[in-house]
Amino acid sequence: MTVAESIRHPTDASRYVPIAEHGLIGDLRTAALVDTRGTIDWYCPVRFDAPSVFASILDADRGGSFRLTPEVPARTKQFYFPDTNILITRFFADDGVAEVQDFMPIVDDSREADRHRLIRRVLCVRGSLPFTARLAPRFDYGRQSHTVRTDKRLTIFESPELSLALTSGVTVEVDGPDAVSTFKLVEGEAAVFALDRIGGTVQPRHCPQAEAEELFDATVRYWRRWLAQSRYRGRWREMVHRSALTLKLLTYAPTGAIVAAPTTSLPEQIGGERNWDYRYVWVRDAAFCIYALLRLGFTQEAEAFVRFLSEGISLGDGPGGPLQIMYGIDGRSEIPEQTLPHLEGHLGSSPVRVGNAAVHQLQLDIYGALVDSLYLYDKWGQPLSSDHWDAVCTLVGWVCDNWDRPDMSVWETRAGPQRFLYSQLMCWVAIERAMRIARHRGLPADMARWSTARDDIYRRIMRCGWSPQRRAFVQREGEEVLDASLLMMPLSKFISPTDPKWLSTLDALGEELVADSLVYRYDPTVSPDGLRGEEGTFSICSFWYVEALSRAGRVDEARLAFEKMLTYANHVGLYAEEIGRTGEQIGNFPQAFTHLALISAAFNLDRALG
Numbered sequence: 001m002t003v004a005e006s007i008r009h010p011t012d013a014s015r016y017v018p019i020a021e022h023g024l025i026g027d028l029r030t031a032a033l034v035d036t037r038g039t040i041d042w043y044c045p046v047r048f049d050a051p052s053v054f055a056s057i058l059d060a061d062r063g064g065s066f067r068l069t070p071e072v073p074a075r076t077k078q079f080y081f082p083d084t085n086i087l088i089t090r091f092f093a094d095d096g097v098a099e100v101q102d103f104m105p106i107v108d109d110s111r112e113a114d115r116h117r118l119i120r121r122v123l124c125v126r127g128s129l130p131f132t133a134r135l136a137p138r139f140d141y142g143r144q145s146h147t148v149r150t151d152k153r154l155t156i157f158e159s160p161e162l163s164l165a166l167t168s169g170v171t172v173e174v175d176g177p178d179a180v181s182t183f184k185l186v187e188g189e190a191a192v193f194a195l196d197r198i199g200g201t202v203q204p205r206h207c208p209q210a211e212a213e214e215l216f217d218a219t220v221r222y223w224r225r226w227l228a229q230s231r232y233r234g235r236w237r238e239m240v241h242r243s244a245l246t247l248k249l250l251t252y253a254p255t256g257a258i259v260a261a262p263t264t265s266l267p268e269q270i271g272g273e274r275n276w277d278y279r280y281v282w283v284r285d286a287a288f289c290i291y292a293l294l295r296l297g298f299t300q301e302a303e304a305f306v307r308f309l310s311e312g313i314s315l316g317d318g319p320g321g322p323l324q325i326m327y328g329i330d331g332r333s334e335i336p337e338q339t340l341p342h343l344e345g346h347l348g349s350s351p352v353r354v355g356n357a358a359v360h361q362l363q364l365d366i367y368g369a370l371v372d373s374l375y376l377y378d379k380w381g382q383p384l385s386s387d388h389w390d391a392v393c394t395l396v397g398w399v400c401d402n403w404d405r406p407d408m409s410v411w412e413t414r415a416g417p418q419r420f421l422y423s424q425l426m427c428w429v430a431i432e433r434a435m436r437i438a439r440h441r442g443l444p445a446d447m448a449r450w451s452t453a454r455d456d457i458y459r460r461i462m463r464c465g466w467s468p469q470r471r472a473f474v475q476r477e478g479e480e481v482l483d484a485s486l487l488m489m490p491l492s493k494f495i496s497p498t499d500p501k502w503l504s505t506l507d508a509l510g511e512e513l514v515a516d517s518l519v520y521r522y523d524p525t526v527s528p529d530g531l532r533g534e535e536g537t538f539s540i541c542s543f544w545y546v547e548a549l550s551r552a553g554r555v556d557e558a559r560l561a562f563e564k565m566l567t568y569a570n571h572v573g574l575y576a577e578e579i580g581r582t583g584e585q586i587g588n589f590p591q592a593f594t595h596l597a598l599i600s601a602a603f604n605l606d607r608a609l610g
Helices: 209-227 237-249 284-295 299-313 365-379 386-402 421-441 447-464 484-491 500-513 539-551 556-568 592-609
Strands: 022-026 031-033 039-043 063-069 076-082 087-095 097-104 118-136 145-153 154-157 163-169 173-175 178-186 192-197
Touching: 022 087, 022 097, 022 145, 022 237, 039 118, 063 087, 087 118, 097 209, 118 209, 145 173, 145 178, 178 192, 192 209, 209 237, 237 284, 237 592, 284 299, 284 365, 284 592, 299 365, 299 386, 365 386, 365 421, 386 421, 386 447, 421 447, 421 484, 484 539, 500 539, 539 556, 539 592, 556 592
Parallel strands: none
Antiparallel strands: 022 031, 031 039, 039 063, 063 118, 076 087, 087 097, 097 118, 118 178, 118 192, 145 154, 154 163, 163 192, 173 178
């Protein structure tokens, strides 16, 4: 039976678990989402941007999943094993209590790393419970059929491009394209399921309970050793450390790249078309990544990311200038976008997209983000090399010639280029940070040219970006629209956080774009962005708002807004890109940018509180 032969059902909420009802596991090469019912409904073997084998979060019928749940009604709770990325889902039924431990071992041996082992260990801790496991892979986003064969406790799934092996401590039977196991555990008993990617030098290998326990303990030690490097001792240690652990999970170890999110096409509006693939590296995330990693004390990760930015990507001469806005996790520049019409999308939110057509947009703000990240690395990490400096000079020279061009800017609008204030602001950052590095290190630079361009940008923003009518800085020239990206003006040190013009802008943003600490990017009804439908509030903007309030001296307001934002995290401390009108999480999940902004806001709020 092929996937295309599956019976379709009307979209209804009962077939989907909300986005927020998930935890994340991973092995620094790929990741999986596990919902609170014990189902893995998103997993791309081998690497983040590979085709999925489990994608029931995007199509409950055709996407594929790995379900492991009791056969009796049970309440569930989910949490992370303390200070790790091991996820535990507990089931509470009338006749017993059990838990499923989900994790992906992080293996130093390169041959074993290619196995990409996903372990599900189920334990009965009280009474007895019957369980059903159903492994239903759907290869290549559900586009490829596969064969299944089983030999006692080894089941092989083979598709034209990928093969998986399931080993288990209980009997498994083939059921069409799936594998099913029904078993009962009594108090003290456990069963282990291990799913491996096989092929080449990686052969199927059983995972007995003793080995699963050893791998569990080794994984605990890995995550706790890693987290022990953190220097954060502030008021919000639990949330900051969960954000750090999440950021590490989104790191692609072979290159040091950090993906924006491990998912694609989770909707920004249920039923809407704002569905994008975020399994790539956005240059604008760079400065926030470097800032957060170095502040927390994770110097190796910062060094690896800088190495990716400086060596893994090549400067070109495309429509966006020497830089693209995003790259593949291996540094590739081509990320063609396509839709998958056979998938209905989460709760019917189509289209489902893979790849990202925004890759070739002109977004001038990325130059400021990249140079700022290198400035921070030079300041708190290691001095920039001569090759790094040559690249900075090339980028800044291009910015001096192109800063006043219309572009799509930070929100990647699809309504045509405009002269956005944020883009000009970040061009100013690119030049100003390069000048700081040159002065600090005594490096050669065309300071006269750079300072002229820097000053021209400043005067242009103050003249054309300020609206006397609104008593606020505005989104773009010639308009009166507000934009949450303006919150970066004091954070980037362009303007004093207590400047009267900024304080007036902060008040205007609070009145128009903020609701219960949640911040909208802009109002699409007065600033059309080329897309239909509405969207939620942007969590990163909410944390920018906290930081802007604290820097403006409004510390009590900042702390209240921050505490409110923490209540919007999901049950294990994770954030999607956006928050909907009733507090639900929407958009790709979890989002690195949001967790980076949380870390930054916590640091600065701690400092302001003293």
